[in-house]
Amino acid sequence: MSALHPPLRPFGRVDVPAPTGRESAAFDHHAIEELAVPQPVLMENAGRAAATILDRLYPGGPVVALVGAGNNGGDALVALRTLAAWGREVRAVVVADREGPEAVLHAWNVPLVGDAELGGDAEAWRDVLGSAAVVVDGILGTGVQGAPRDRQARAIRMLAGARRPVLAIDIPSGVDAATGAAAGAAVRADVTVSFGAPKLGCLLHPGRGLAGRLIAVEIGFPPMPPEAASAYVTTPAWAQARVPVRGLDTHKNEVGRLVVVAGQPGMAGAALLCVRAGLRAGAGLVQVCSPPENREVLQAAAPEAIFVDAGDTDALDQALDRASAVAVGPGLGTGSRSEALLARALLVGSAPVVVDADGLNLLAQSRGGSAKEVAQRRPLLLTPHPGEMGRLRDLTPEEIQADRVGVARRAAEDFGCAVLLKGAPSLVAAAGAPVLVDVQGSSDLASAGLGDVLTGVCGGLLAQGVEPRDAAALALYLSGRAANLAGRGHSLTPTDVVRWLPEALAEHGPGEDRLGMPFVTLDLDPAR
Numbered sequence: 001m002s003a004l005h006p007p008l009r010p011f012g013r014v015d016v017p018a019p020t021g022r023e024s025a026a027f028d029h030h031a032i033e034e035l036a037v038p039q040p041v042l043m044e045n046a047g048r049a050a051a052t053i054l055d056r057l058y059p060g061g062p063v064v065a066l067v068g069a070g071n072n073g074g075d076a077l078v079a080l081r082t083l084a085a086w087g088r089e090v091r092a093v094v095v096a097d098r099e100g101p102e103a104v105l106h107a108w109n110v111p112l113v114g115d116a117e118l119g120g121d122a123e124a125w126r127d128v129l130g131s132a133a134v135v136v137d138g139i140l141g142t143g144v145q146g147a148p149r150d151r152q153a154r155a156i157r158m159l160a161g162a163r164r165p166v167l168a169i170d171i172p173s174g175v176d177a178a179t180g181a182a183a184g185a186a187v188r189a190d191v192t193v194s195f196g197a198p199k200l201g202c203l204l205h206p207g208r209g210l211a212g213r214l215i216a217v218e219i220g221f222p223p224m225p226p227e228a229a230s231a232y233v234t235t236p237a238w239a240q241a242r243v244p245v246r247g248l249d250t251h252k253n254e255v256g257r258l259v260v261v262a263g264q265p266g267m268a269g270a271a272l273l274c275v276r277a278g279l280r281a282g283a284g285l286v287q288v289c290s291p292p293e294n295r296e297v298l299q300a301a302a303p304e305a306i307f308v309d310a311g312d313t314d315a316l317d318q319a320l321d322r323a324s325a326v327a328v329g330p331g332l333g334t335g336s337r338s339e340a341l342l343a344r345a346l347l348v349g350s351a352p353v354v355v356d357a358d359g360l361n362l363l364a365q366s367r368g369g370s371a372k373e374v375a376q377r378r379p380l381l382l383t384p385h386p387g388e389m390g391r392l393r394d395l396t397p398e399e400i401q402a403d404r405v406g407v408a409r410r411a412a413e414d415f416g417c418a419v420l421l422k423g424a425p426s427l428v429a430a431a432g433a434p435v436l437v438d439v440q441g442s443s444d445l446a447s448a449g450l451g452d453v454l455t456g457v458c459g460g461l462l463a464q465g466v467e468p469r470d471a472a473a474l475a476l477y478l479s480g481r482a483a484n485l486a487g488r489g490h491s492l493t494p495t496d497v498v499r500w501l502p503e504a505l506a507e508h509g510p511g512e513d514r515l516g517m518p519f520v521t522l523d524l525d526p527a528r
Helices: 021-034 039-057 071-085 122-129 150-162 207-211 236-240 268-280 292-301 313-322 336-347 358-364 371-375 386-393 397-402 404-415 450-463 468-486 494-506
Strands: 063-067 090-094 112-114 134-138 166-169 191-195 213-217 231-233 257-261 285-290 306-309 325-328 353-355 380-382 418-421 427-429 435-437 520-524
Touching (some): 039 071, 039 134, 039 166, 039 213, 071 090, 071 166, 090 122, 122 150, 236 468, 257 268, 257 313, 257 336, 257 450, 268 285, 268 292, 268 450, 285 292, 285 313, 292 306, 325 336, 325 450, 336 353, 353 358, 353 468, 371 380, 380 404, 397 404, 404 418, 404 427, 404 435, 427 468, 435 468, 450 494, 468 494
Parallel strands (some): 063 090, 063 134, 090 112, 134 166, 166 191, 231 435, 257 285, 257 325, 325 353, 353 380, 380 418
Antiparallel strands (some): 213 520, 418 427, 427 435
16 A cells, blocks of 8 residues: 555544434434424435435436335435436335325425335336436434334335445434344445434444445534533544644653553563554653563564563562553463562552553453452553453353443443443443544454554553543544555554554544535545
8 A cells, every 4th residue: 555545534523423313313302392493494404415415426317215204204305306306307115104295395296106006016116116326215214223114124125126226314224223233124225324413323233334335414403512422433533633742842751651561471472562552652652561581572673662571570660650651461461470460550650551451351350459449549441352341241242242332331430441342343431421433443453463552552642641531542543544554454464553553643634525515524435
């Protein structure tokens, strides 16, 4: 990958909320009933925005919409009417009992076909849907939970069989707006246009995979208060606003001293990756505490770091006392010597500490003090993958995957610290704050050692004064972006990510806006 032609970033404003369906409904009510924002205006803006994006992405050919009973159906009809006014051939298949005539059509001739006329005749459905250059999914909205009813499920199955491009209104029909789950038939969209904000379910799998390219648009809502949404998206603009900025007259100790406690004998590689990542993330001075068996490897491969013998208690305590941040766990092991080393790293000093890998496994055994006890003494960040979270919380993998947002949030509240739950997507939770959802990660990051890199980036950011919640989410963003810049695909290695961290840190702005439409607030394209 050439630095002259980097892969496109997602586009996103600084603050992009990701509400659940219930949160969206509550905010709609607040806007319409309490702030007197006219509901027809919102529907008009939503439908016209969807039509504008559809016409940009699919500029020619007939458009067919599947229209449900709720506001999504109304939005779809406004989109069809708008496209008809622009000269596009349109038709609606009404998958609901809607009262006519449709006032939102403003007397435009939009042909309406009832799904009862098509019945279960697959060929009749193919004739209608197959005639379209693109199909608009306006069947079900964000308030639906559980499997679609038979009538709507039939339309969803017929749409899948038509094999036409699909633009979903607000959320793909059949996807839970809070969890991303698809309890029954669900639309697989090529593009989803979300109104006001992307719905949380479109960021969580399987909903993320069903949403396709996710575009959020402003339609006239008032500003959403921070507490109105349970999650926010870590966009390029969000990340840029939190990258540490050095003063012109600073020095290495002011930039931050990071102490890395890692690597049992024979596991110098984990410590090395963590050290290199901490340096690349901008820490001014890095000390690595490891057994003497690892000294030669670490000093030869990372001469910028200062080696501290793990057996030299005085030297270790001095380093921990002066640290701006501590990163502990990669390759540490779980034996008695590792247990004692973790206890010291958590008890000595007051600097923020990030705990990963074997450090988490030791905490799960209540060795070295519980996470809650540590968090009462100093800022703490835990970075578990689902297996480690299961051991920390006594949960099965199935329980974690069924409610990843809730699991992360409850762990953060119970421990009193920031929690980075790795996965697809990775999530960052902290007590009393919305969950932050990472959108840069991909399956390319499924490689041993990348967790060690992430720990080092977290540590480097903590050392520069970034608070734990933001440090975790920023580390996720920067690591994911560095992976994309490396352009190695499934051949990606942790060293590639470390190599491209400076380029990720050097980027500015909200990302590449390929649509050029001022009302677009977020554009996440899996094809980038």
